[in-house]
Every structure is written in structure tokens, then in C-alpha cells.
Amino acid sequence: xxxxxxxxxxxxxxxxxxxxxRAIDAEDGSALLSIAETVHYADLASLYEELxxxxxxxxxxxxxxxxxxxxxxxxxxxxxxDSLSHFKPAQLRFLLGNLxxxxxxxxxxxxxxxxxxxxxxxxxxxxxxxxxxxxxxEEDTAxxxxxTQVGRxxxxxxxxxxxxxLRRDREDTETLARIFVVDEQGRLxxxxxxxxxxxxxxxxxxxxxxxxxxxxxxxxxxQEDAARLLSRYDLVVLxxxxxxxxxxxxxxxxxxxxxxxxESTEDIEKLAGIAGDQTELSYLxxxxxxxxxxxxxxxxxxxxxxxxxxxxxFRFGGVLQxxxxxxxFLPMVVASxxxxxxxxxxxxxxxxxxxxxxxxxxxxxxxxxxxxGIFLGITxxxxxxxxISFILPQFHPPAPESFSFYKLALAVACAITLxxxxxxxxxxxxxxxxxxxxxxxAVVSAPSLASIVDVSGMLIYFGTAAAILSL
Amino acid sequence: xxxxxxxxxxxxxxxxxxxxxRAIDAEDGSALLSIAETVHYADLASLYEELxxxxxxxxxxxxxxxxxxxxxxxxxxxxxxDSLSHFKPAQLRFLLGNLxxxxxxxxxxxxxxxxxxxxxxxxxxxxxxxxxxxxxxEEDTAxxxxxTQVGRxxxxxxxxxxxxxLRRDREDTETLARIFVVDEQGRLxxxxxxxxxxxxxxxxxxxxxxxxxxxxxxxxxxQEDAARLLSRYDLVVLxxxxxxxxxxxxxxxxxxxxxxxxESTEDIEKLAGIAGDQTELSYLxxxxxxxxxxxxxxxxxxxxxxxxxxxxxFRFGGVLQxxxxxxxFLPMVVASxxxxxxxxxxxxxxxxxxxxxxxxxxxxxxxxxxxxGIFLGITxxxxxxxxISFILPQFHPPAPESFSFYKLALAVACAITLxxxxxxxxxxxxxxxxxxxxxxxAVVSAPSLASIVDVSGMLIYFGTAAAILSL
Numbered sequence: 001x002x003x004x005x006x007x008x009x010x011x012x013x014x015x016x017x018x019x020x021x022r023a024i025d026a027e028d029g030s031a032l033l034s035i036a037e038t039v040h041y042a043d044l045a046s047l048y049e050e051l052x053x054x055x056x057x058x059x060x061x062x063x064x065x066x067x068x069x070x071x072x073x074x075x076x077x078x079x080x081x082d083s084l085s086h087f088k089p090a091q092l093r094f095l096l097g098n099l100x101x102x103x104x105x106x107x108x109x110x111x112x113x114x115x116x117x118x119x120x121x122x123x124x125x126x127x128x129x130x131x132x133x134x135x136x137x138e139e140d141t142a143x144x145x146x147x148t149q150v151g152r153x154x155x156x157x158x159x160x161x162x163x164x165x166l167r168r169d170r171e172d173t174e175t176l177a178r179i180f181v182v183d184e185q186g187r188l189x190x191x192x193x194x195x196x197x198x199x200x201x202x203x204x205x206x207x208x209x210x211x212x213x214x215x216x217x218x219x220x221x222x223q224e225d226a227a228r229l230l231s232r233y234d235l236v237v238l239x240x241x242x243x244x245x246x247x248x249x250x251x252x253x254x255x256x257x258x259x260x261x262x263e264s265t266e267d268i269e270k271l272a273g274i275a276g277d278q279t280e281l282s283y284l285x286x287x288x289x290x291x292x293x294x295x296x297x298x299x300x301x302x303x304x305x306x307x308x309x310x311x312x313x314f315r316f317g318g319v320l321q322x323x324x325x326x327x328x329f330l331p332m333v334v335a336s337x338x339x340x341x342x343x344x345x346x347x348x349x350x351x352x353x354x355x356x357x358x359x360x361x362x363x364x365x366x367x368x369x370x371x372x373g374i375f376l377g378i379t380x381x382x383x384x385x386x387x388i389s390f391i392l393p394q395f396h397p398p399a400p401e402s403f404s405f406y407k408l409a410l411a412v413a414c415a416i417t418l419x420x421x422x423x424x425x426x427x428x429x430x431x432x433x434x435x436x437x438x439x440x441x442a443v444v445s446a447p448s449l450a451s452i453v454d455v456s457g458m459l460i461y462f463g464t465a466a467a468i469l470s471l
Numbered sequence: 472x473x474x475x476x477x478x479x480x481x482x483x484x485x486x487x488x489x490x491x492x493r494a495i496d497a498e499d500g501s502a503l504l505s506i507a508e509t510v511h512y513a514d515l516a517s518l519y520e521e522l523x524x525x526x527x528x529x530x531x532x533x534x535x536x537x538x539x540x541x542x543x544x545x546x547x548x549x550x551x552x553d554s555l556s557h558f559k560p561a562q563l564r565f566l567l568g569n570l571x572x573x574x575x576x577x578x579x580x581x582x583x584x585x586x587x588x589x590x591x592x593x594x595x596x597x598x599x600x601x602x603x604x605x606x607x608x609e610e611d612t613a614x615x616x617x618x619t620q621v622g623r624x625x626x627x628x629x630x631x632x633x634x635x636x637l638r639r640d641r642e643d644t645e646t647l648a649r650i651f652v653v654d655e656q657g658r659l660x661x662x663x664x665x666x667x668x669x670x671x672x673x674x675x676x677x678x679x680x681x682x683x684x685x686x687x688x689x690x691x692x693x694q695e696d697a698a699r700l701l702s703r704y705d706l707v708v709l710x711x712x713x714x715x716x717x718x719x720x721x722x723x724x725x726x727x728x729x730x731x732x733x734e735s736t737e738d739i740e741k742l743a744g745i746a747g748d749q750t751e752l753s754y755l756x757x758x759x760x761x762x763x764x765x766x767x768x769x770x771x772x773x774x775x776x777x778x779x780x781x782x783x784x785f786r787f788g789g790v791l792q793x794x795x796x797x798x799x800f801l802p803m804v805v806a807s808x809x810x811x812x813x814x815x816x817x818x819x820x821x822x823x824x825x826x827x828x829x830x831x832x833x834x835x836x837x838x839x840x841x842x843x844g845i846f847l848g849i850t851x852x853x854x855x856x857x858x859i860s861f862i863l864p865q866f867h868p869p870a871p872e873s874f875s876f877y878k879l880a881l882a883v884a885c886a887i888t889l890x891x892x893x894x895x896x897x898x899x900x901x902x903x904x905x906x907x908x909x910x911x912x913a914v915v916s917a918p919s920l921a922s923i924v925d926v927s928g929m930l931i932y933f934g935t936a937a938a939i940l941s942l
Contacts, residue, residue, distance in 0.1 A: 040685070042703050167670045176666045177648050177707070195647045198669040199638045214511070231732065232513050234725040236648070236707065253724040254705040260728065261702070264735035265821055271739065272817035272917065273810060283822035284832065288839055292846045295814045299847055300854055302810055303887070309802035314868075317795045324788045331780035331925055334802075339744060339773055339918040343766045346743035350736055351754035361755065368759055375763045376770055383771055397785075416774070446743065446917060447810040454802055 017047055024055050029062045036063050045074035048083070049285050060086045065095045073103040076281045077110040084115070093122040101127075102147035102249075105134040109144070142226045143219030145259070146240040146249035151179035153206055155189055160202035162192075177236040180247055181210045188213050188239055188247040216241050219248050223259050228355055230256035267353055270442035271346060273298035302451045309334070309454040316462035322471045325399045326461075328392075329384070329412045334457035337419040338450030340376055341427030344369050345444055349431045352441045362432050366425060373424030380420055381413035388412060403469045411468040415461045422460075423453040488518055495526050500533045507534050516545035519554070520756050528557050536562045537569065544574040547752045548581040555586070564593040572598075573618040573720075576605040580615070613697045614690030616730070617711040617720035622650035624677055626660055631673035633663075648707040651718055652681045659684050659710055659718040687712050690719050694730050699826055701727040738824055741913035742817060744769035773922045780805075780925040787933035793942045796870045797932075799863075800855070800883045805928035808890040809921030811847055812898030815840050816915055820902045823912045833903050837896060844895030851891055852884035859883060874940045882939040886932045893931075894924040 016039050023032035036044060044063075048071060051059060060068050065087065072083055072095065084107075087095060096104060096119055108116055108131060123131060130148065137143030151169065153162040166176065179197070181190040190210035200209055216239045217226050230238050230253055237250045274294050281290075313320075313330075320326055348365065351357045357365065388409035399408070427449055431441035465471060487510050494503035507515060515534075519542060522530060531539050536558065543554055543566065555578075558566060567575060567590060579587055579602060594602060601619065608614030622640065624633040637647060650668070652661040661681035671680055687710045688697050701709050701724055708721045745765050752761075784791075784801075791797055819836065822828045828836065859880035870879070898920055902912035936942060 040704055042705075163669065166666075194665050194669060195637075198634065198665060231725070231728045233511055234513075236724065253707065253728070254702070257702045257724070257728060257731065260731055260735075261825070264731075264739070265825070268735070268739055268742065268817060268821050271742070272813050274814055274817065282825075282827040283818060284827065284835065284839070288842045288846070291818070291839075291843045295811070295843070296847055296850055299807060299810055299814070299891075300851055303803050303807050303851055303855065304858075306803035306806045307799065309806075310799040313798040313801065314795065317798065321792065324785065324792075327784040327788065328778065328781040330784065331805075331929075332774050332777035335777045335780075335918075335922060335925065336770060336774050338921070339770055340766070342743050342918060343745050343770070346739060346745065347754060347762070350739050354732070354736070354753075356753040356755065364755065368755070368762075371759045372762045372766070375759070376767055379767055380771055380774055384774065387775075420770070447806075447813060450809070450921075451806060454806065458802075 017043060020044075020047060024051070024058060027058060029058075032059070032062045033064075036067065041067070041070035042074050044071045048075065049079065049282070056083070057086050065091045066098065069095050069098040072107075073099060076285075077106070078281055080107055081111040081115050084111075084119075089122065092119070096122055097124055097127060100147055100149060101130055101134065102145065102149075105131055105144070106139075108135060109139050137219055140223050141219065142217045142221050142223055142240050142251060143248065145223045145226065145255055146219070146251050148249040150237075150239075150247070150250045151176055152182050152186075152247065153179060153192075154183065155181050155205070155207040155210060157206045158202060159197050159200050159204045159206070159209075162206055163197055163202075166194075166197075178250075180213065180239055180250075181206060182247050186247060187245045188216060188241055191239075213239055215239075217251070218243065223251075223255075224263055226251045227256040227259040227263075231260070263353065267349065267442045269294075270440070271349065271446050273302070273445040273447040298445065298447065302447055305448075305451040306454065309451075309458050312455060312458035312462070316458070316466075319462050319466050319471045323400050323403070323465070323469060325397050325408070326465055328397070329388075329416075330458075330461060332384070333412070333416050333419050333461045334454050336380060336416055337423035337453035337457040338446075340373065340420045341423035341449045341453050342446040344373070344424045344427035345431055345446065345449055348428045349441045349444070352431060352435060357432075362429070362436070365428055365432060369424050369428035370421065373421040374417075376424065377417035377420035381417040384416055385409040385413040407469055411465045414468065415464040418464065419453070419457045419460050422456060423449075426453065488514060491515075491518060495522070495529060498529060500529075503530070503533045504535075507538065512538070512541035513545050515542045519546065520550065520753070527554070531557045536566045540566050540569040543578075544570060547756075548577070549752055551578055552582040552586050555582075555590075560593065563590070567593055568595060568598060571618055571620060572601055572605065573616065573620075576602055576615070577610075579606060580610050608690055611694050612690065613688045613692050613694055613709075613711045613722060614719065616694045616697065616726055617690070617722050619720040621708075621710075621718070621721045622647055623653050623657075623718065624650060624663075625654065626652050626676070626678040626681060628677050629673065630668050630671050630675045630677070630680075633677055634668055634673075637665075637668075649721075651684065651710055651721075652677060653718050657718060658716045659687060659712055662710075684710055686710075688722070689714065694722075694726075695734055697722045698727040698730040698734075702731070734824065738820065738913045740765075741911070742820065742917050744773070744916040744918040769916065769918065773918055776919075776922045777925065780922075780929050783926060783929035783933070787929070787937075790933050790937050790942045794871050794874070794936070794940060796868050796879070797936055799868070800859075800887075801929075801932060803855070804883070804887050804890050804932045805925050807851060807887055808894035808924035808928040809917075811844065811891045812894035812920045812924050813917040815844070815895045815898035816902055816917060816920055819899045820912045820915070823902060823906060828903075833900070833907070836899055836903060840895050840899035841892065844892040845888075847895065848888035848891035852888040855887055856880040856884040878940055882936045885939065886935040889935065890924070890928045890931050893927060894920075897924065 016035050019035050020032055023035065048056060048059060072080065075083055084092060099107070104127070108119065111119065120128065120131070151166050153165055166179065176194045178191050178193060180188060181192065183189050191213045192206060192210050196209045215229055215233050215235060217229060219240050219242055226238055229235065230251065236253050239247055240249045240251060242248055275297050389406055393405050430444040430449065434443055435441045487506050490506050491503055491510070494506065519527060519530060543551065546554055555563060570578070575598070579590065582590065591599065591602070622637050624636055637650065647665045649662050649664060651659060652663065654660050662684045663677060663681050667680045686700055686704050686706060688700060690711050690713055697709055700706065701722065707724050710718055711720045711722060713719055746768050860876055864876050901915040901920065905914055906912045
């Protein structure tokens, strides 16, 4: 029995994955095969990621192309081409034919051009045609994600005829949770549940028990929209159609789970200023150089943007020299803007990602964030003013005679309130603007926003201080 | 036919949701009812959120308790108690009895104590007992999330007997994608697929066609672990058992989607320093005061932490006054630490959330991030050194005679490299430490990390500059 945990525990020697490792170390093929057959292919794929090259070779040779098909389909895209190099042409022909059609297309989309040509020549005529037609769709569209292996029946069949068709196709069909009814031209007409077939008399016509297929998606639409439909309407299967309403395939609940997870990870990474596509490789299996590449651009770019803040500080050196006590609150005013702006941007970006915010609500959001920003700014301003008026004097900091602590409190409080309000509104509006000009809202990363409001923070702080304290 | 988009478009007058709105405005009950019956209850729930109180009353009165049950089950938790106040006791009794048992328990978990007592008294004896036993499990455990409505058969039944049982229960059963086989004590023994029943002869014993139920979860485990198992093994249904392996219920793929989405949103919000549980309400339906409450604590707390940075700057005033040109690069050194640390923390927190990082790998991660940090720090240091050596002098900034631009370049480059390396390692290790002491890794928000490395950045910058430039 497999351990319940998703983790593959490293210390536990009794689990089947550790046994497989030992079998590989001992090059004991028969032990490897007998354990591998009891383990889920998702676990075998995780194990494969951690093997050395010669161990991978032994692993695939031993488990054979049948089981290897399932393992390959679970591998991260970046490992697939290399994994297929372990097979001889005859085995590869079997493996490629044995893949479900959506997995096969995924593989064609991620391997090199040469591999594409070589693999294509190994396909049977039906698979060739199907793969060509599926490759039309971009990888991240509903069409690129769907499987064509779906139960199809026509409305004039009886339950008995339908069951006979489905029995014939059952091993090739990804799910029988929903069976779709199409007309003679293959246009989507309705759906039935397997339970409705199982629990109705054999002579019932399909037309009498089928329901409308109200939820569907165009093949050219974004896979994220497909995932949202599946989630919103609690669907197991979402039919994918072309512009003439022909049923092309289906997207299933497990695709939706994967899509949502990928998209969430991507949004989280972008928010932190991490560039590029999220690889399917896990954190530890991504090389340091790859991690470096995804982070360095933003880091260097933003560092140079920060020179703008430095320049403002440099220009206002006179103000700071007249009342160096102001430096005590400079980081606070500047950082609070970045924090408040980052909070607002995050809320709005997530709401956009979950489809909560439609077009035409930009003004409502700006107004809402302005109110929230004013509340937050005033709270911060009052707290800081109290601190400067009543607590700071106890420490006798060297301040010019020309102004009282109350005046200093007023200056800092005004500056921080202004900074928080402007940063909050900016943080909320930038992602909406990005969406309006067809950019991904998540390009407005928290660090880039912080770099922008650092500059405004410096200007607001020195400007307010100079005006109120007459420096 | 329903529009495919998840959004409820605000401008489009032809969609059924707009028609319902108009029927409510006109208080036209029969129009409302006839359109509502054609619309998915998830869309009705979204509409309900946007109605005024008296409109909600009219809405529920018109659609009746049957359809209202589905709508209530889809509402955000914070609206549920109020929504149920629209019903008379007899209707409420019907509605509560009509709910699926997991939805009913959810409702009991979120309403006030008085409402709990009142609602409980309206339940039938079987529902009372079931609700009491389910309320034992925390809301965020597998047991708190599961439904008990699952197809159960025993191994000694024939296919025909099994189908008869399932036919009787079919409307009460959440899914028939997997049917579970239990022994006489109700312990989980195996599973069959409905298709295996539908396509086998009626006298086949269940024992011959059942498979092992290898994937299951204990009722007391975290719902997130359940979602991960469903996702990893592409399951439609995950059985939930107690410590004696009794089958208690199941968690379905649509629960997994919801759980993952909730957890991702929570992680994203925590990373931005937004406190408290994510409400189920959408962004626009959350009041400004609630948004304010979730943001204000971190914002004020971090502002006061920033005084530490201010204090360092204040103490090193002498260094800055001797070479005010240093202020040009102060924001850069400080901000780069926050950016690099935030990137590292985000990668690690996401990897922990996806279960990619196990126990005992802390040292591997620290070493990996140290290498990445060194690469990043050196890249940044070299870029800045080049800028200061070759570009800055063209602008003739007023710098003391006592040091050359090359020396300034060396000082800034050393400081930024040190700052990036230390912030990267700190950013990676803090979430891991949090996990080790049983805290949520996502409490290490990017803003709090930035506040910490702001202080270290100031110290590193002034310390390095003073040493290298002999100030």
C-alpha cells in the first residue's frame, strides 16, 4: 500500500520508492519491475527526475515501454526529449502510439524541431493526422489542452446501442463521467451521464434522457477560461467546440487543477519580480543557473531605477543637513508607500486573476482604494504623530531649535498620509491599466511598484518637510 | 443558452442575468421564476450578492426553497446567515434538509451560536446525528470538507445487486465516478468504476472486478493534503477514513479545485502582508472597512520597524555628511536586498506550498540560494561598479578629493554584493524556519522581509563605505 503522504520521505527505508532506488543501485531488474508495477506512475516520474543518466537508462529498459508511457506523460516538459532518447525506434513507435492524444501533442510542442520530425515519422496514419490537426492550437488554449478521446453518441441511438459503442471505446476514452451527444455533422447537441445509461431500460432513446450541453468553450480561447468554467460550474468535463459548434474534444477536471496551479504559481512569481515562464521542474531540480536567469533581469533593472531615489535624496541634501533628525523617518515614509502599494496591487491582481473584476469598474476600484488608502494613511499619520510628539522627545535627539517636535510630527504625518494614499491608488490602478492595454496585470510586480513609489516617497517627504518646517 | 464567459457582463442587456435583474426591478415574479430556472445556480449566487436587502427577500420568495438550496450552498460564508433569515421556519426546515451534508455542516460552522441552535432544532433525527458527528472535524481538515454521500457496496454482491443499491441511492450520491467497496464493519476494501458495473455481466461478483483503494486520507489530516493527493494522482474522488480504516466519506475533484484556489489566494495575500483569513467575498463586495482591517496591522507594525533603519541612518550621519555622494546609492543597496530576499522567499514558499520540499533539505536549499545569491550579487556589483567608474564621473558630482571614483565603485559594489547574498539566504531560510517551528511559511511576507533587510542594508552600506573610503 502506498504511503498517504505526497512527499517521498527521504529517511524512510520501507517505502516502495526507496526499494526501487535500492533495486536500481543493485541493478536488480526483476526486483525493480515487480515493485514499479505496484507504484503509481506519478511517483515513478518523481523518482525518475532524481536519477542519474545511466540509472534512467536502466530504469526505462526494465519497466518497458508500456509503463514508461505513463511515466513519460507525467514528466516535466524540460525532461521529456531527453527521456525519449533512452528508447530504440521500435519502442519509441509503441510509446508514441500508446500516449493519449493530448499528451502526445504536448510532447510535440515541447521537443526540438529535429525530434518533432523524427517522432512524427514514427506515428501511424491516424495519429499523424490527429496530431497535425491538434498542433494548430496554441499550447495555452483550450484546443491545445483538450483530449479528443471522448465518448460520442447520437440522439437517435437507444441506451443499448450507446452502451455497445462506449464499451468498444472504453479503454480509449479519458472519462465516461459525461458522454456527449452529437448530430450527424458532429455538432454538440447534448450530454448524458453514464449513470443515466446504466439505470435506464435498454430501449430508451438517448434523445429522451439527454440534457442540454450549456457549458462549452471555443478551442481558441484561453485555457485559464476553461479552468474557470470547470471550477465555477463544478464540471468533471468541459466540451471544446470549433466556431461551427463541432465537438472537438474535452478538457477534464484534472486539467483544470493543473492549469489553476500553474497560473497561481506564475502570478506569485511575477508579483515577486521573477521573470519568464514557470518551468514544470520542481524548485530543487531547477539548476542554480536557471534560477539566476529568472531573477537577474528585474534585480539589475530595479537597482538602476533606484538611482532615481538616490538622486532625489542627493538633491535634497540641504534639507537633510539642516535637520538631520529627519533621517529617522525617511525609511519609514518611503517603505510604507511600497508596502501599501504592494497590498493594493496584490488584491487587485488576484481579483483580476479570479475573474472577479470586469471591464468598466476601474473607477469604482480607484474610489474604493482611495478610501482605503485615506483610512490607512490617517491611521499611520496619527500613530507616527503621537510617537514623535510624546515618545521621541524623551530620547533628546539633536534637533534644530527652529522647530518644535509638534511641527516635526505634523510634517512626518502629512508626508506619510500623502505617500500611503498615492501609493495605494497607484498600486490598484497600474494592474488595471496593464489589463486595459492587453498586458498581464501581474507584470506590475511588487518590487517594481516599490521602486516607483520610493521616488515619489522621497519627493513627498522632503517637499513636505521643507514646506512645513521652513527649511 | 448561457453565455460562455464566467464574467457577468454589465453592459450586455440580452443575457439572462440582466433579464432577472429587470424582473426583480419590476417585481415580476413569474418572469423571474421562469428565467431563474434556466440559469446555473452559481450565476444566481453571484447575482444575489449584488442585490439589496428587500430585493433578496423577493428573490428567495419567488424562486422557492428548492432552487434556493442550491443558491445558498454557493454563497460566500459571510452572507449565509443573513440569507437564511429570509425564510420562514417551515421553508428553512425544508432547505436545511435538502442541503447536501457537507454543505449543511459548512453552514453550521460559519453561523452564530444562536443560529446554530435554532437551525439544529429544525433538522430531522438522521440529519441531527450526522451533523453532530461531522462537526467533530475542524473546518480545514479532510473530515470537515468531505461529503458522506458516497456509493457503498460490499465485495460479495453481484453487479446486479450493486446496481440496484446504487440506483436507489443515486440522487443522494455526490458522484458515481468511483464506487467504494466496504466490508461488513464498513472498512474500506476497494473501489470499482461505474463503467465496470455497466459493462460487466450482471452475475459478476464485485470481488472479481474491484481494485485496491490505494489512495485515501485520514479525516483529521489537512484539506490541503487531500487536494494535493487528488491532483497528484488525477483522482475524481478521494476516500476519507478514520484511524480504523472505516470509510467516512469522500472528497471530490471540485473540492480540490476550491481548496487549491483558496490556498493560493491566501499565500499571495500573506506574501503581500495582508492579514487574516481570505474571505469568500469577492474584492468589490468586501467593504472598505474590511479591506482596511486586513491591511492596517502590517502597515503600522512595519512602519515602526522602519524606525530601526532610520536610526542606523541617523547614527551614520557623520559618514554621509563627509561624502554626501554616497546618498546616490543608498536606496539602491537597501532596495536590492529587499528585492533579492523577496524573490528567494517567494520561490521557497511556493515550493513548500506545492509540497516540493521535504524535511531535511534545509541545508541543500541554503547552499543553493547562497550560490544563486553570489551570482546575483556579483552581477549587480559589477554593473554598478562599471556605472560608477565610467558613467558617473561625466556628471561631475561633488565628491571629496580624498577618494577616487574607483574607490567609490569598489565600496558600493562590495556593499551591494554582501547585501544581496545575505538577503537571498535570509529570504530562503526564514520560511523554512517558520515551517520547522510549525508556523505557516507564508507569514514571512515580502514587506516584513524587506523591513528586516533594510536595516542590514543600511549597516552594510555605511560600514563598507566607512571602511573602504576611510571616512
